[in-house]
Amino acid sequence: MAVATMTAGEAYAAISSGAAIAGARVEGVLDFSVQSGRPWPSHFPEDLEVDVLNVAGQPIESLPRGLKTYELDLRDTPIVRLPDGLEVRSRLDLTGCDRLESLPAELTVGTLILRGCVALQAISEHLSVWFLDLSECWAFERWPQNATIRGGRLQLRGCTALRELPPYITRLSALNVRECPNLRSLPPDLVVTGWIDLAHSGLTDEEMLPVGVASAQLRWAGVNVDRRIAFHPEEIRIDELLEERNAERRRVLLDRYGYGRFLQDAAAELLDADVDPGGPRQLLRVKLPDDEDLVAMSCFCPSTSRQYIIRVPPQTPTCRHAAAWIAGFDDPNDYRPLIET
Known part of the structure; x- marks a missing residue:
């Protein structure tokens, strides 16, 4: 029986x-x-084959059975799980699906985007992808026993619960493990042919990188760096930082150097000082060449007594203004905390 084809x-x-x-x-x-203005139909046909289906933003919790697509856009929907048998040949985008709990077994797709799926703890068995994006999947911690990632790009930024990569991941074009603090090792047979971003990850020593990753370009928060900056920030000099003309690279140098150490070594100017429930506060400034001033507030947590150095907008005039801005207020008169913890 011929399949009906329509526009x-x-x-x-x-x-x-x-x-x-x-x-x-x-x-x-x-x-x-949602952007199209068309409502999601109360009865969507089953066993439908569509080149591209976009339902981004719709309040749908499930998909019809037998759906086949080349591309499927489910961004920002409250979908909890996808049906078994779903076929997506090229691109499946689930960005911002914060209620998603599971994927169908044996899902095969070119690009799978799961960015911000914060309820997802594991991915399905026998998954097969070229490019996988799990950025900001805070709860994700379990890989399937069997899966295939075919040498493409693996994005894991912000997977704070993740502790390991499975041994079957052996070749990637790029790997982003930025802000994965519990990831402290990589598979010994892993080869990365392009770059690896390890900013604020658990990979704090170059000995943690397997031989196949040794020749990859290192990145720190998206900026190319060498091994000295990535693994030996104590070797960065204050004059090197102050003389750096590239703003992105200076940002990385600051991050590695540490704001507290930098403000002290650069003899920061004191703009304002007061006292809050945590203790003394200081607003400090360092003028940077060809860039806006670096202004930061030094303060202490009332509960732990831990010191924090927090950068604020360069035009901030007082500690009170800085505290309000950190709390999300433009007007310091609107910031009146009853208690600080």
């Missing part, structure tokens, strides 16, 4: 009228995203 326009009309088009093939983009 996106014909599909819109048929779906809105309730016509039976189950099993049909839709050519082009079927756009039911």
Whole structure:
């Protein structure tokens, strides 16, 4: 029996009228995203094949059975799980699906984007992808026993619960483990042919990098760095930092040098000082060549007595203004905490 083929326009009309088009093939983009203004139909046809289906932002919690697409956009939907048998050949985007708990087993897709899926703790068995983005999946901690990541880019930024990479990941074009503090080792057979971003990860010593990663370009927060900056920040000199003309590279040098150490070694100017429940506060400034002034507030946590150095906008005039800005207030008169912990 021949499969009925229709345009996106014909599909819109048929779906809105309730016509039976189950099993049909839709050519082009079927756009039911919130931005399109079209409501998600109460009865979406099953066994539908669509080139591109966009339902971004719709309040849907499930998908129809038998769906086949080339690209599927589910960004910012409250979907909890995807149906078994779902077929997405090229790109599946689940960015911001903060209720997503599981993926179908044996999912095969070119690019899988799970950025910000904060409820996702594990991915499915026998997953097969080229490019995988798990950025800001805070709860993610369990890899499947069997899966294939075919040498593409693996984005893991902000996976704070992650402790390891599985041994079957052996070759990648790029690896981002920025802000993965509990990741303290990589598979011994891993080869990274492009770059690895290890800013604020648990990979704090170059001996932690396997031989196959040794020739990869190191990055710190997106900026190319050498091994000295990545692993030996104590060797960075204050004059080197102050004379650096590239703003992005200076930002990295500051991050590695440490704001507290920098303010002290650069003889920061005291702009303001007062006392809050945590103790003394200071607003300090260092003028930077060809860049805006670095202004930061030194303060102490009332509960732990731990000192914090927090950068604030360069035009900040007082500690009180700085504290308000840190708390999200533009007007310090609106910031009146009853108690600070």
